[in-house]
């Protein structure tokens with residue numbers, strides 16, 4: 180009896196340690212991701228996976244413009260005037276709202292100026308956001324690509340982060356070729372459509 184209870188206590192203690200490690204990696208700020216530090220620690224996973232908010236509710240320009248767009252503070256405050264209003268990260272958000280300033284989000288995906296990438300064509304043809312941006316719904320920070328992924332966390336620990344989707348010319352062209360071959364699309368392969 181006594182031995183059994185001992186194992187039980189040990190089991191509970193072990194479980195508690197594992198949970199606290201899991202929680203701390205979950206909420207951990209990206210260690211070396213300097214350029215990806217955001218002014219507010221906005222968790223995509225909470226909004227998309229837990230609360231089922233559609234990508235395009237926030238990135239509402241994606242299907243009609245060149246840009247996907249980042250939601251305004253007003254849009255955030257639609258929920259956060261009340262939701263979690265007492266949390267530190269939401270207090271920061273409220274501060275921007277009160278000052279009437281936009282949140283200075285750090286840009287993550289950026290093509291050089293001499294290229295033309297329109298979201299509209301890609302979203303309308305039925306590509307998912309994830310095909311190019313990865314599993315954003317699992318990320319705590321888009322830039323750092325952290326989040327509850329044991330493999331990724333292990334890599335982070337030894338100083339390696341997963342690669343961002345390769346935003347190279349070859350990446351664009353490979354997909355254009357592939358799509359034109361397998362589907363009835365006319366994705367451009369000529370220089371001037373992407374460079375003007």
Ligand code: HEC
Pocket residue numbers: 217221223226227232233234235236237238249250284285286287288289308309312315316320321322
């Ligand atoms: C509740 C609003 C909200 C929802 C829902 C949302 N996002 Fe975001 N997204 C943001 C905000 C705010 C940022 C800027 C902060 C950041 O980069 O984390 C952002 C940033 C991004 C970025 C990086 C932009 C850059 O700077 O290059 C990508 C890519 C992105 N979101 C994709 C998605 C995808 C895909 C989904 C659905 C799976 C989604 N988002 C759902 C609010 C949202």
Ligand code: HEC
Pocket residue numbers: 219220221222225226230232237250251252254255256257258259262263266267268269272
């Ligand atoms: C449709 C409603 C909705 C919108 C719009 C929304 N959020 Fe949220 N947000 C939530 C909910 C629900 C939670 C989870 C709160 C909880 O844990 O109880 C949350 C959690 C958060 C958290 C984590 C708070 C914490 O520390 O636990 C942050 C930060 C946040 N939101 C920022 C934003 C920002 C920035 C925007 C605008 C880009 C935004 N939210 C738009 C509903 C929303």
Ligand code: HEC
Pocket residue numbers: 234235238241245246247248249288289290291296298301302306307308309310311312346
């Ligand atoms: C075919 C690949 C592709 C698809 C599909 C795609 N994106 Fe993007 N996204 C990009 C590239 C490339 C950039 C950088 C564009 C630039 O710098 O001109 C970008 C930039 C962004 C940005 C930051 C700047 C901006 O445009 O406002 C956000 C936010 C974003 N994408 C969200 C989304 C969402 C949400 C979806 C799905 C509705 C989506 N993307 C679908 C490739 C893609």
Ligand code: HEC
Pocket residue numbers: 290294295296297300301304306310311346347350351352354355358363364365366367372373
């Ligand atoms: C995952 C696949 C995929 C990737 C990656 C991709 N594209 Fe495309 N792109 C397409 C498809 C499919 C079309 C054709 C849409 C159609 O026929 O309506 C297209 C169309 C376009 C068009 C034509 C738009 C128009 O209005 O006709 C441009 C410009 C373009 N892509 C630029 C880029 C650039 C630049 C990149 C890299 C940064 C890129 N694409 C990456 C699949 C992709």
Ligand code: HEC
Pocket residue numbers: 290291294346347348351352355367368369370371373374
């Ligand atoms: C589908 C879109 C697309 C097409 C078609 C395309 N490019 Fe590009 N190109 C890009 C993108 C996106 C970049 C930026 C890539 C980067 O920063 O790594 C780029 C970069 C370049 C660069 C800078 C060097 C480099 O490789 O980064 C040159 C030069 C260039 N392109 C020339 C051309 C020429 C010449 C053609 C026609 C034969 C062409 N491109 C066709 C999208 C395209």
